Amino acid sequence: MSFEITKEYLEEIQQLIASKSNEHILNLLDEVHYADIAELVEELNFNDGLYLIKLLDSEKTSDVIAELDEDDREKILKELSAKEIAEEIDELDTDDAADIIAELPEEQKEEVISHLEDVEHAKEIVELLRYDDDTAGGLMAKELVKVNENWNVLTCVKEMRAQAEEVTRVHSIYVVDDNDILKGRLSLKDLLTTSTKTAIKDVFIKKVDSVTVNEEDEEVARIMQKYDLEAIPVVDEIGRLVGRITIDDIVDVIKEEAEKDYQMAAGLVEDVEADDTIWELTRARLPWLFLGLLGGVGAARIMGLFEGALEDNAILFMFTPLIAAMAGNVGVQSSAIIVQGLANDNLKGSISNRLLKEFSLALVNGAVLAVVLFAFTWIWQSDFNTALAISISLFAVIIVAGIIGTFIPLFLDKRGIDPAIATGPFITTSNDIFGILIYFWIAKLILGF
């Protein structure tokens, strides 16, 4: 299976839109998945995309709108009236509906909600809007299948049929008591294999994993991954079943989390995409570049302190970029390993053990690299002392850089700060400065200027 938007396909659609061949367009898109239509809308120019959204019926376009990039969605929704938006929202599951309403401008939110036709649906959406984006409450949907422990299998199947109308996919059947307190779950298998008169009480599984509404999204992701869950029920503070989170929403959380770490490591302070505006990209990139500039100025001033060595030891100054680069590279490597270990929750042992290990590792790597550099410098400059000074400095710098790269993320994590901030420009810049300082200091000891 694969649907690809070829150039020809795109041109055909554009022509059909230009000639307003609505029947033809509807036929063409009838069998196409909403995720593909969303891609199509993003490929088309804005007016053509809007034309498609307005042409297709809201059962289909609601999903298309939910699937669009946030930026594109914002632009499209601006062109729709509150009533039109409400029609789309009416078709969506509560979680997507709440997400889209949350993105609307404050003054429009209430208007859209007041236009929702299904009052029950509207109430649920309003409830979901109360929760923070990055909590279980912000992720969950209200659509679920639940049965009362006091029913029997027959009543249960009957009730489930009614509930299933509202629910696109049945993940689990949750069992509650008369107060809506989550008691357990019912397996489809048992339901299929038990006589209709059996009481639910006698067949349901008393154990069910759940999270509370205020649980952080990353913790929910961790739990669902660890226990291989495809859906998890969400309960309120007193244990009442209030919603459920499915794994597809968690996939997004996991992906965003991994991408965020990568972006931080690359020196981007905001979540940006290649298609964002130059202003957004500048806002994400400039802060770390300023830090880099500051670091570079610091390095220049440090080198200025050793200006007296310039005349006799010019060669030292040629090697500062090498020292700085190696300090940066080693620091980035060690911090990345720690940050990933922390993110995957598989760092065992104490901080001092980590540092000791990194120290041994840096000892090995540093020695190999220092020997190579020594050989090269000696051959190039035929000056034993200079070659010695440069290579010993490299050795020392690699060790210090490795230890800083290991320590800072562990330290930040202990302090409750996201350690990912310590990768990338932060570690490179600080290691540049430390590296150059150590380098000139050791060179001075050996060469005596």
Place this chain on the structure above:
Amino acid sequence: MSFEITKEYLEEIQQLIASKSNEHILNLLDEVHYADIAELVEELNFNDGLYLIKLLDSEKTSDVIAELDEDDREKILKELSAKEIAEEIDELDTDDAADIIAELPEEQKEEVISHLEDVEHAKEIVELLRYDDDTAGGLMAKELVKVNENWNVLTCVKEMRAQAEEVTRVHSIYVVDDNDILKGRLSLKDLLTTSTKTAIKDVFIKKVDSVTVNEEDEEVARIMQKYDLEAIPVVDEIGRLVGRITIDDIVDVIKEEAEKDYQMAAGLVEDVEADDTIWELTRARLPWLFLGLLGGVGAARIMGLFEGALEDNAILFMFTPLIAAMAGNVGVQSSAIIVQGLANDNLKGSISNRLLKEFSLALVNGAVLAVVLFAFTWIWQSDFNTALAISISLFAVIIVAGIIGTFIPLFLDKRGIDPAIATGPFITTSNDIFGILIYFWIAKLILGF
């Protein structure tokens, strides 16, 4: 919900193992999830962990073993006989079973397979072993629920009950014809709401997304994410249903993919973890460090070409680390944005448009940073020409670095090479060299040495 292995808990288990209080241990771990037991085994020392594995019955330990880290699993399995391993494998789903057998030493594989009790299961595992790790065939499991389009709902429910015994979770009911060709799927909802005499032919959904056995795992991940699928059937070359992939296996693919990009950006050539041996870590880290060393030596030689300028323009040499660092930072930022855009398949437009955009962006960022640096250098050195030379160079370097950082990953991607290789040390090193070259060249033009 949350299970945490506290120090006290760990000590209690250790004491119970030391005193061989088997009954007590079994009671204590009876209600504990296998994923938690796996964590416990990893926290304990090797012999205690092995003791637990041997103590618990294989229904539980099979899942624990599947859940362990590959390294830990290898060590544990070395201590078990082929027959013991086969007992564990017998309890596992085919996909996990095949993964574990694939990890065994060649000579042990056949022996373990010959000890498998369930012949049908063994045949399926052997079939799965044929597929590459990173294809749909390598990810899929044989456990699924399928019905023949010629049955009626009653036969179908009866058959499903039998099949469901083998299947832990029912994701979808697939419909096949007499030749096992995948025709569509059956919704549980329809099954619950249709009379038992209805023919399956009349109720099943004719449309079902599927992938072929040879599809790449990343493509499967992309499809399942895009279409929000929780399971996808796998067909062979002629369309016969041969297995199914569930979203929890895809979560691992997505995570590994994201982590791989991050590790490459951090200059790690292999997938390593903080707990790997020093040798493994060195193997992952040293290659890029060598490249960095080479780059640094190159930079030193380039600076050597301009040695004549040292006497009158020593200050230029103080600013090389700044220039090199900025070139590296800008390059990493732009390449990361491109690599992520490529990974998420949301880069639209031509390469020249991308380069033009990066050019404009670098123009803005470069101008801001150059003005700041100019002001600083002028105040520090009170030399207009030097300040001008350094800041204009920075401006030029930022533009070139941005363009290189954008172009290289796009170019590699066009050539079918993983663009993630272009982030991190590769881009930093090449940008260092280009940066320094441009810097001295522009300075020479302005200051005329």
